[in-house]
Amino acid sequence: MSIHYSSYDEIKSGLQIGEITAESLVKGYLQQINANTHLNVFNEVFEQEAVANAKNVDAKIKQGAAGKLAGMVIAIKDNICYKDHKVTASSKILENFTSIYSATIVERLLAEDAIIIGRCNCDEFAMGAANENSYFGPVKNYADETRVSGGSSGGSAVAVQANMCHAAIGTDTGGSVRQPAAFCGVVGFKPSYGRISRHGIISYASSFDQVGTLTNSVADAALLLEIMAGADEFDSTLSQHPVPQYSKEIVQPGKKKIAYLQEALSSPGVDDDVKNSMVDSIEKLRADGHTVKPISFEYLDFLVPTYYILAMAEASSNLARYDGVHYGYRSPNATDLVSTYKLSRSEGFGTEVKRRIMLGTFVLSAGYYDAYYAKAQKVRRLIRNKTNEILEDFDFILTPTAPEPAFSLGKVEQDPVVNYLHDIFTVQASLAGLPAISLPAGNNNKGLPLGLQLLSKAFSEQELLNFSEYFLNL
Secondary structure, rough: OOOOOOOOHHHHHHOOOOOOHHHHHHHHHHHHHHHOOOOEEEEEEEEHHHHHHHHHHHHHHHOOOOOOOOOEEEEEOOOEEEOEEEEEOOHHOOOOOOOOOHHHHHHHHOOOOOOOEEEEEEOOHOOOOOOOOOOOOOOEEEEEEEEEEEOOOOHHHHHHHHOOOEEEEEEEEEOOOHHHHHHHHOOEHHHHHHHHEEOOOOOOOOOOOOEEEOOOHHHHHHHHHHHHOOOOOOOOOOOOOOOOOOHHHHOOOOEEEEEEEOOOHOOOOOOOOHHHHHHHHHHHHHHHOEEEEEEEOOHHHHHHHHHHHHHHHHHHHHHHOOOOOOOOOOOOOOOHHHHHHHHHHHHHHHHHHHHHHHHHHHHHOOHHHHHHHHHHHHHHHHHHHHHHHHHHHHHHHHHHHOOOOEEEEEOOOOOHHHHHHOOOOHHHHHHHHOOOEEEEEEEOOOEEEEEEEEEEEOOHHHHHHHHHHHHHHO
């Protein structure tokens, strides 16, 4: 079994003194992957390629020509394109599709000698909060195999949790990196919208989608952000803000003002252990001299409906391209153009994806556009303005990442809205385009991980990372 490294710095020093090699690291992670195939974490493992790449990295280290991520073994979510490798977004409709180019982030990681070990299972087209919507079946939580991993980046979270790789890349639309990070006891980081290129990421909802990281440490999240962030000619939504050396500038923060959501402590929908971990953190922060005050967010009840109306509308538009004609799955029962469209889409997409496409098409339709989509855009602006207003007075907003720990696999809800409410605390940062991080907050008495979330101002990733490093060591 591979040795568990809490940060890349440990790996780096081991490589430099010759205590370990990139090849031995990869083989250790492969051993762990093979011992835990029942968790269903990977849709594909690049076994031979990863070993070959590790040998190249070892040679570069000896020559003193290795990149900033030499020997860091990374898994990528199966909605991130990697040239000449399959990418399916865990959907039947993209079964056996091979990407003809790499995502910008993949190119940047490889340029710094990261080793990509495989592509991780996820909810189909990143739609879900449990990783149970995958065509390839659910991902199981390493802490308790009867529990979900969280979604949609569940495979990426468990890959790090179960020591199958050192770090993993996911995507976060409404909490899809942060919520599985909380369920799996790892660090899940989503930067500001426009900080990392979305070129080569299979779209779900374009005004929300953002690449995020799943790591064991804040320092690794900072290093990966430093490598992946920055301008890209292939993504016009990217910010032109210069990219700081995030990893080198992690320093002890001064005294801060933190707002916490009082509804998180008063709502009956929030698990008692989650409330207790939040109260405990608030007390520690106060004892250490920080100002911590409760706030009430007046638009709390509108967060989830606003997010889902807009995300589903964008999904119905983005997923229109999967038509059985251009690429991907084509129904063998089709006889003409119309039946090709109808059968390929109805057979190729899963239940949840079809539900979201239909709802999205409905809210964009002529009679309902103003009542739903246009109104949701206005409410999004109110949510963003109110959140920014709070962050004028406070440095951070503290909330639980999720209202409860990982729930049981196969828990069937008659009402899909109940599932959507798992995103109640994560969608605020997504709607406002702000950076947010989920930090491990211990385990409950059943050994299930808990997570707390911090939000900060747009493009204040450095401050958020600095405080998160401090927060974890409180």
